[in-house]
Amino acid sequence: MIWQYSISQNVWKVMPNTPAPVGDGAALVEVVYCGGTLPYSQFQIAALRGDNTSDFWCFDIEHSVWVTGRGFLRFRLRLDPVRR
Numbered sequence: 001m002i003w004q005y006s007i008s009q010n011v012w013k014v015m016p017n018t019p020a021p022v023g024d025g026a027a028l029v030e031v032v033y034c035g036g037t038l039p040y041s042q043f044q045i046a047a048l049r050g051d052n053t054s055d056f057w058c059f060d061i062e063h064s065v066w067v068t069g070r071g072f073l074r075f076r077l078r079l080d081p082v083r084r
Contacts, residue, residue: 001014001015001017002014002015002016002018002045002059003015004061015059015061015064016059016064016065016066018047018049018057018066019055019057019066019068020049020055021051022047022049022050022051023049023050023051023052023053024050024051024052025048025050025051025052026047026048026049026050026051027047027048027050028045028046028047029045029046030043030044030045031044031045031046031058032044034046034058034060034067043060043061043062044058044059044060044061045058045059045061046058047059055068056068
């Protein structure tokens with residue numbers, strides 16, 4: 001679940017749920033623009049679903065919408081143990 005805080009109104013707002021459950025290895029990062037079919041916005045979050053998947057989503061904070069799959073480059077994740 002993602003929450004958005006308004007400083008001026010001093011309130012928290014629940015944002016839409018992720019397109020599917022997230023699991024171990026999930027990650028979020030703020031980006032300027034995810035690309036794909038989203039309109040250009042300076043407030044987007046790129047997300048990896050984790051749970052041994054290569055699912056990639058983008059959340060547009062300004063428009064409060066998740067976009068999945070189509071229009072994005074596919075990422076192939078490879079997790080290797082740290083070798084010492």
